[in-house]
Amino acid sequence: MQDFNLAALFMLGFLAGGHCLGMCGGIVAALSLQQRQARSHWLLMLAYNTGRLSSYSLVGALVGGIGGLGIASLNIAALQHLLYALANLLLIAMGLYLMGISAFITQIERLGKPLWRIVQPAMQKLLPVRSPWQGLLVGALWGWLPCGMVYTASLSALASGSAQQGALTMLAFGLGTLPNLLAMGAFAEALRSLSRQPLVRWTSGGLICALGLWRLAQVL
Numbered sequence: 001m002q003d004f005n006l007a008a009l010f011m012l013g014f015l016a017g018g019h020c021l022g023m024c025g026g027i028v029a030a031l032s033l034q035q036r037q038a039r040s041h042w043l044l045m046l047a048y049n050t051g052r053l054s055s056y057s058l059v060g061a062l063v064g065g066i067g068g069l070g071i072a073s074l075n076i077a078a079l080q081h082l083l084y085a086l087a088n089l090l091l092i093a094m095g096l097y098l099m100g101i102s103a104f105i106t107q108i109e110r111l112g113k114p115l116w117r118i119v120q121p122a123m124q125k126l127l128p129v130r131s132p133w134q135g136l137l138v139g140a141l142w143g144w145l146p147c148g149m150v151y152t153a154s155l156s157a158l159a160s161g162s163a164q165q166g167a168l169t170m171l172a173f174g175l176g177t178l179p180n181l182l183a184m185g186a187f188a189e190a191l192r193s194l195s196r197q198p199l200v201r202w203t204s205g206g207l208i209c210a211l212g213l214w215r216l217a218q219v220l
Contacts, residue, residue, distance in 0.1 A: 005160075006172040008215055009153055012091065013176020015204050015211070016098075016149045045182060047132040051139025052181075053174040056150070057167045059143075060157040064166015067158040080159050084215075087155035091212030094148055098205030100198075105148035112146030119144045149173075 067083065096102040123141040126134055153173035157166035 005156065005215075006168060008211060009156060009169055009173040010176040011211060012149065012153065012208065013173045014179065015208050016094070016177065016180075043132055044129060044135045047135030048139035048142065049178055049181060051136040051141075052143040053139075053171060053178075054136075055140050055143025056153075056170040056174040059150075059154055060160075060166040060168070060170025061163040062166070063154050063158040064160045064169065065163035067160065067166065068162045080161055083155060083159035087152055087159060088212045088216040090148070090152040090155060091215065092209050094152055095205040095207070095209030095212060097148070098208060099202050101205075108151055109146045109148050112144070112151070115144060116146050149177075 067080075070079065090105070090108065093102060093105045093108075097105045119141050123138055126138050126141075129135045129138055150173075153170055156173075157169040160166045160169050
């Protein structure tokens, strides 16, 4: 079951490419402009994304550990199923957002804006990036960008019941986003235009909704 959950989170990250373009497009475009002026283009891209995935894994470990303590202390197995169900309801909400049917998920993203107001100035002080280590720090801060997809994956990590499984859950999600963000660095404008096509939005949104419904059916 855990292997299926990790595969599902990977697919969530991969299918959410259109949302990634909307949320991270500006950051990626700015970083890509710097990278094209540097010889170490792919080394910097690797550094950014390693930092980002590290932040996701840290979040997963924290919320997974908290969830595990809560589930163990309350001794309520139903709590884990409830958190898992909520995560998949959010997943369906994200699919509906990508399809242009509902903007509910944007309300969830507002919860992280206070923290981002603190993190963003620190990230901007590191720009322009001149070394992989600097890129690693930028990526680590970038990982705290308010994002409905990240919050959805975080709920799955919370329901995982342990810090280790929480970290693996968020890492699987982050690895799923990696192909889109690497491609975005090289073809940002073309991909942004493609992601706005109704067929692309409905296809990716529909698949995410189907994934959420399938996962939801496992606990009902």
